[in-house]
Amino acid sequence: MPNIIKHYKKAILLALPLALSACGDDTKEVIVEVEVPAPVPTPVDVSYDVTVINLTNGQPVSPPAVVLHADGNLWAVGQVPSVELERIAEVGDSESFLTLGMTSAGGEGPIMPGDQQTISVTIQDITDAKLTIAAMLGNTNDAFTGLNAWDLSQLEVGDSWTSNRPAYDAGTEKNSESAATVPGPAASGEGFNPTRDDTGFISMHPGVVSADDGLSTSALTVEHKFDNPVIRVRITRTE
Template identity: 90%
Template sequence: MPNLIKHYKKVLLLALPLALSACDDDDTREVIVEVEVPAPEPTPVDVSYEVTVVNLTNGQPVSPPAIVLHTDGNLWAVGQVPSVELERIAEEGSSESFLTLGLASAGGDGPITPGDQQTISVTIEDITDAKLTIAAMLGNTNDAFTGINAWDLSQLAVGDSWTTTRPAYDAGTEKNTESAATVPGPAASGEGFNPTRDDSGFISMHPGVVSSDDGLSTSALTVEHKFDNPVIRIQITRTE
């Protein structure tokens, strides 16, 4: 029945000018029906960046950098309690869970040895004002990490680059014992992530490595593993 009614209305509409014409040859009218045509959906635009991380230390491998693009808040900051996702990076260099915290992310291919560098590409769709956060562990430490927090990418047009150097931070989740049992890097091959927190509990600037050479008898580290700030250099380039 609904189809018949619809058909009937259509026929009546078409017949209307004829009926009017039959009544009065001089009184012909046209019926104009306006139909709204939806605007085409805009094609999504990819916004891409290349991030190059250079290891500036003498004896600290930098874990594969975790790069996250997000729009709100901080994924870490000095003075804050670190998330478990950041703790996993700072204590064992594991970034899988940290990379899930944003709208887009990318991880490094492997550790960056002293003096080497690595370039990582990351793409986000239709967002030019995203924030960039990076985190990576200094492997021959208990819970030292480095990176950048919530840097505003809206400053970069296509082809623009920005370079910065970054210091080492202490996650505050594990005491800096430097022992063979607790340092996961190649200098000791000790334990990685441990959910028990026994240090300050908040992120701070890292005080540095003491080492056995400078009097910490229980340290598995040597003067070779000491570092000065900055520990990495970061270059960010918008490519698309």
Template identity: 35%
Template sequence: MTDDNSQPRFTRRRALTAGGVALGGLALGNATVLAQNDGGNMRTYRVTVANLTRGQPFTPPAVALHRPSVEVFSVGDPANEATKEIAENGNLDPLSTLISETNAIRGSAVAQGPLVPEADPGQTGLPYFTELQVSADASATKLTFISMLVGTNDGFVGLDTVDLPTEVNESKTLYANGYDAGTEQNTEQFGDLVPPAKTLILGGQPEGTGQSNPDIAEDDVIRPHPGIQGVGNLPPSVYDWREPAAVVHVERIEPQ
């Protein structure tokens, strides 16, 4: 990654307008989308996600509270459909389906909109951090976080099955790295990326495609992202980042 001292559902098919920038439609809203109850003892958490990169927007961050048996993604393994769709298209629909069909996922939430770097190079007016509140019963002891690195072919930032705080007012600060889903070649061409990859950082007219291109598909595994190499349209001086890509602060709070 290029060293940088500045720290502090996009789909390819549907769009909405936020802050004057064309953004992809969200599959999930800005509130808890699942909260399963084992008969009591509900726990509530405040999850704050901040973008630490200088040139990578995030799609609206999604978090899930779950039992230890759940693994939304795992480095070294092939990406499942939910991770692939987030990493390639910012599409949360498969994740929504996974949540609704997986009893061991006890609570989840997704932010209202995308996060841009704190310096906001595209002058979008969008925030660089967001706060989510999500509840689940006491059987959920783990948290997973995932969001697309918008200026990549199939990159995402995430935390895989980390421990939740156990006591009220207890908190944890966690750092999340960028990963390559291994499902699409890193062409770094705007034509192969979602249109907001250009508009959220460089501004101007959007470029991109409405569908994944099978000609650049990969059959690989999730691995640390190599960063922006400058092989296409993305200047590394703008789009590259150093790890960690995000900071996630998790606090158990009194139910409201």
């Protein structure tokens, strides 16, 4: 009887490796492929300082509108002015004009003769935006000045570019220079008027005549006259 028990114990022990081997044969290696998303790059700020200097003797310049956009023109000589530009040219209101691009920034107040103002504007990851500026000459009917779609790809960090800019006529209101139609401090007349009664297209401004030089209906004097350029613009890429 003890021999039989030993025999069965040996048989059981021999069977265990076979059972374990059989279990091993049934085990399959499963490879699960997990797609790992590429890391999202951190946005890089591209920033510019835009300095506007008033070169006139008696024309306040409205708070400049600085707009960065992808392509095209927000205004140009020979074009029909948009309502957004008309609001700047007739009353210095840039609120709607500032919505026309990818990003924008406006000045904080008028720039008086001889003064200057710096406006900072930032966009992410884009170094080839176009920069447009527009601001009104306050003691006029619809004169404005600025810069049209300047290519910012020309500037590396630390670079600056300077340009003297002339006055343009929006062509939306006759240059009557009357007390009723000039909104600036020289007359405090009407601002924006949606009715257009002039050429209807943007051109170079002919300048102010004034009452001193024979326009009897003019509310302006010789001090409000101007020669081109009327502003100096300096653009600096800061980052």
